[in-house]
Amino acid sequence: MQVFNVFPTTIYVGEMSKHDQYKKNFYDVYHKFDYEEDDVNNSVSENVGNPLIHHEDCLEDLFSEIISHISKYTSDVLKYKNIFDYIITKTWLSRTRSDEKSIPWHIHACAHISFVYYLNTPPKSHKIKFMNPHHKNSLWLGNKEGKYDHLKMIEEHNEVNAETFFIHPPEGHVVLFPSTLQHSTEAIEGFIGERLAIVGDVTCVLKREYLQFSTGFINPEYWKIYQG
DSSP: OOOOOOSOOOOEEEEOTTHHHHHHHHHHHHHHHOOOOOSSSSSBOTTTSOOBGGGOGGGHHHHHHHHHHHHHIIIIISOOOSOEEEEEEEEEEEEEOOTTOOOOSBOOTTOSEEEEEEEEOOTTOOEEEEEOSOOTTOSSTTTTOOSSGGGOOOSSOOTTTOSEEEEOOOTTEEEEEETTSOEEEEOOTTOOSOEEEEEEEEEEEEOTTOOOOSSSBOOGGGOOOOOO
């Protein structure tokens, strides 16, 4: 027989070369992006904080290196042509100080690529989870559920039948993934401290010389913006 595993979803994890310096630089300006937590806005600062971390001059090298990872992700891994410039459109904090708080399933609908840069990850930090966007091998959705082992349908969990995938990215690494990929976080019992990450959205635009494509965004140099 032949087996073809098709339509993968690719997540990229890369190490940041100057993490210690980047971390220090961020903590110097952390006070600008701190936010008050409440029942709704507890794990992210996107809606209550200042989502423009990428405009800090002292973090220019940090975000430039993230963009270099994104360029590798699109060109070397996903095998797109080298025809894109990359625009960071929004950045905010993902922060957890409790093993009871997690981020629910969601997507970033307004971007092409999203990133999470892990600035501080104490032991037992929350894991990041991704939802299988296809589910075609899940002959019955939720077929791994069941309180008792003898009521679970799956004999062996693997990449073929998985409905979700999770990783524990180490501190100093950046995770890249398609923005429309469903993702969440999951708490681990016994977590103590502060898990802190910078999250951001990136839009891919065509380089200035590419105007012939009928899909994709032409370079913003040619945009003309009107006030509504």
